[in-house]
Amino acid sequence: MSHWQEQIKYAIKDLGSWNHFCEENNKSEQKIDPSLESVEKKYPLFIPQSYAHHMLSLSKQSPIHKQFILNASEIKSSTQGYIDPIGDQLHLKAPQIIHRYENRVLFLPTQICPINCRYCFRKNEIHHDQEIFKKANLDSSIDYLQNHPEIKEIIFSGGDPLILSNKKINYYLECFSSIKHIQYIRFHSRVPVVLPERLDDELKEIIEKWSSRFSFHLAIHTNHWLEWSKPGLTQLRKIQFWPWQLLSQSVLLKGVNNDVHSLQELFTHLYNFKVRPYYLHHPDLVAGGEFYYMSLDEGRKIYSQLRDLIPTWCLPHYVIDPPTGVGKSIIGQVLTEKGSHKHQILSRKGNIYHHVEIIS
Secondary structure, X not given: OOHHXXXXXXXXXXXXXXXXXXXXXXXXXXXXXXXXXXXXXXXXXXXXXXXXXXXXXXXXXXXXXXXXXOOOHHHHOOOOOEOOOOOHHHHEEEOOEEEEEOOEEEEOOOOOOOOOOOOOOOHXXXXXXXXXXXXXXXXXXXXXXXXXXXXXXXXXXXXOHHHOOHHHHHHHHHHHHOOOOOOEEEEEEOHHHHOHHHOOHHHHHHHHHHOOOOEEEEEEEOOOHHHOOHHHHHHHHHHOOOOOEEEEEEEOOOOOOOOHHHHHHHHHHHHHOOOEEEEEEOOOOEOOOHHHOOOHHHHHHHHHHHHOXXXXXXXXXXXXXXXXXXXXXXXXXXXXXXXXXXXEEEOOOOOEEEEEOOOO
């Protein structure tokens, strides 16, 4: 078993283990209130010990703790949001395949993550065995892909696809290589931030091996520059030179990064590490994560200020992904009724959809 796999096996998986870890490291002030056990039963805790050390180096009120530590609001407000806040179920076309956009699909080979984000838009599906994660014969997914030549890109998502073993990743790439019209492979992952040791030499060799067949992209999920530990930054410098393009995707979260200076710092540093800021997501209306939500008006103001502070080539697309399942829309294509939380969203196909915000 490799070191990174040991980190997964021995990760902090419950409130008691976190509190014991805090005591062992003389950080008792960062212990979690035992009354939050009811939250943990519905939305479990999961933090690798290597990353927990980084968290303990920060304040309990840091933007990092607010993303990963249990919050009473997760169960207090969970009747307002959606189990499937972006309409994944509407586009489930084959086992573990979501086909929303014509030329690309999401492939969901795992529901395991290296850390449990409290705002995750799939937090209810991941922890409660929803349809999109039901295991099936890979042949069914291959058949679907082969019968849809318009599909050019496979996006490995989940869960976190880089939690898969190197053997499994290589196997999937080998299977997909037989489909002639597949040109691009993209991984969406938290791993570079919270489990950088997983990006090992064997994975590099696999990416290099298949780089003559596929064009690779890695979209790193990161919301705040404080997330990055020294080992994470060291590994980020190394993977710049792997045969893939580095992108970032971030979520605008109330209490975490809903200020222009946090985003300015994040995107400029990422760009300096050769990571192209790609998407800034408006928070999804997910059940159990409503307390992170903010209005579109608030988000627009922050993004407008951001445009004045950083170069446009360092500026990600600000998008919303509504529960109707129509897919991402640039915020500039959203019309808001004055003095209300009612919006009209212009889809990528030119259709208009109505959307009402839930404001906690």
